[in-house]
Amino acid sequence: MEWSSWLGLLDGHEYTIAREVIQRGVAAVFVLAFGSTFHQFPVLLGERGLLPVPDFLARAGDRAGPTLFRWRRTPYSDRLLRAMCLAGMLLGALTVLGVPQQGPAWTMIVVFGAMWGMYLSIHSVGQVFYGFGWESMLLECGFLVGFLGSHAVAPPLLILFFLRWMLLRLEFGAGMIKLRGDASWRDLTAMDHHHQTQPMPGPLSRLAHLMPRWWHRLEVLGSHAVQLGVVWLVLLPQPVASIAAAAVILTQLFLVLTGNYAWLNWLTIVVAFSAISDPFLRWMVGGPWPGFGAPTPGAASPLWWQLLILAVFALLVVLSWAPLRNLFSSRQLMNASFNRFHLVNAYGAFGSMTERRYEVVIEGTRAEDPDVAEEEEWVPFEFRGKPGDVRRRSRQFAPYHLRLDWQMWFLALRPGAERWFVALLERLRDGDPGVRRLLRIDPFAGEAPTGIRVRLFEYRYTTRQERRETGDWWVRTELGQLARL
Structure with missing residues (x-):
């Protein structure tokens, strides 16, 4: 042959x-x-x-x-x-x-x-x-x-x-x-x-x-x-x-x-x-x-x-x-x-499993003096994919990749002064339009806030009974404040 x-x-x-x-x-x-x-x-x-x-x-x-x-x-x-x-x-x-x-x-x-x-x-x-x-x-x-x-x-x-x-x-x-x-x-x-x-x-x-x-x-x-x-x-x-x-x-x-x-x-x-x-x-x-x-x-x-x-x-x-x-x-x-x-x-994935869900929540205020702002004057920046508002049902985005949202998940596991995160807070503080296009909700409609704060929460799903009673998708517990600008 x-x-x-x-x-x-x-x-x-x-x-x-x-x-x-x-x-x-x-x-x-x-x-x-x-x-x-x-x-x-x-x-x-x-x-x-x-x-x-x-x-x-x-x-x-x-x-x-x-x-x-x-x-x-x-x-x-x-x-x-x-x-x-x-x-x-x-x-x-x-x-x-x-x-x-x-x-x-x-x-x-x-x-x-x-x-x-x-x-x-x-x-x-x-x-x-x-x-x-x-x-x-x-x-x-x-x-x-x-x-x-x-x-x-x-x-x-x-x-x-x-x-x-x-x-x-x-x-x-x-x-x-x-x-x-x-x-x-x-x-x-x-x-x-x-x-x-x-x-x-x-x-x-x-x-x-x-x-x-x-x-x-x-x-x-x-x-x-x-x-x-x-x-x-x-x-x-x-x-x-x-x-x-x-x-x-x-x-x-x-x-x-x-x-x-x-x-x-x-x-x-x-x-x-x-x-x-x-x-x-x-x-x-x-x-x-x-x-x-x-x-x-x-x-x-x-x-x-x-x-x-x-x-x-x-x-x-x-x-x-x-x-x-x-x-x-x-x-x-x-x-x-x-x-x-x-x-x-x-390749590989999930070589270590996390048993608790942590979320970093970024909030802003338009109060003249952020140091004495009332709690209701602080409103969150909502991301497209990662959990935030406890009433919001998670959405399907894959196979599209939300890169910023994924980094926010890693950040919550090891909160710290990551260079990209510090830059993100500064851009939000300055009212940068580019960063805001990657978010789901800009609570200030393009205007710069007078203050920014970062809080850490633990999230868990509501039970079936909690869902019926409150209509919420998540239950969250605050663990502390990480930063304030």
């Missing part, structure tokens, strides 16, 4: 639907990521942001990651940032519509390579506001899925296999960090608190929290079963791999319904499709039970394409050594990157 024939065995003709879901799904997430950056980045990190990028680049020097903002005489401008976001959204939207898929095989490498490069440039200067595992996850996906090719070639089995390896790192890594990190995952009590204390609850989180204890035990057991056991089955032949991927997708959909984790769950669902074959999908929608024997016949991909895929796969295998070692290390890292390009990363 000729080399071209041997290489033809690496074509995945039975994964054409999966390729469509993966490429269009990752492109849709890029649209969201660039869109949220367009709206939030200038306020948080722009020229007049809370943590300005020009200052960061001047301090960090070569320690900052790869970024196009370093290649200009003026390293950063909000105008350039917005232009990159618009270009990224355009490329992502075209891919969702299926336009570049009609071109030569290399077209998808160029399109996804451009989105990956621009988002890497943004991530490298995003500092604390871009320090989330799903940012690295999007970058890794963005690099990989371009090598699935266009309709001119069959989906490469090696790239699909590497996406399954990514899914394994996501799920098994999360499962192991839980077992190693917190006893509540081992004694099955983690979900007694999680729905109430998670960073940004959704509209169904309270209902999930109020479920009986036996239900919460089943949640933990189900999580362990899928993340530590079932996910390994995606490496087996069909139909076992498809069934295992379906189980992962079901657990991720439950997380979508009960929380707000930006695009983490949706991107995991998209990656899981790398293990789902076309025959299985057709059976799921009512077709006959498929045969899972020989691959679906089709024209072999050109030799140059096969050799390119082999070279990329070899590179990814080399980069996989550190993440593989991390998975089985007693000092396992969570959401870590082992190279500056975020190509093969370590």
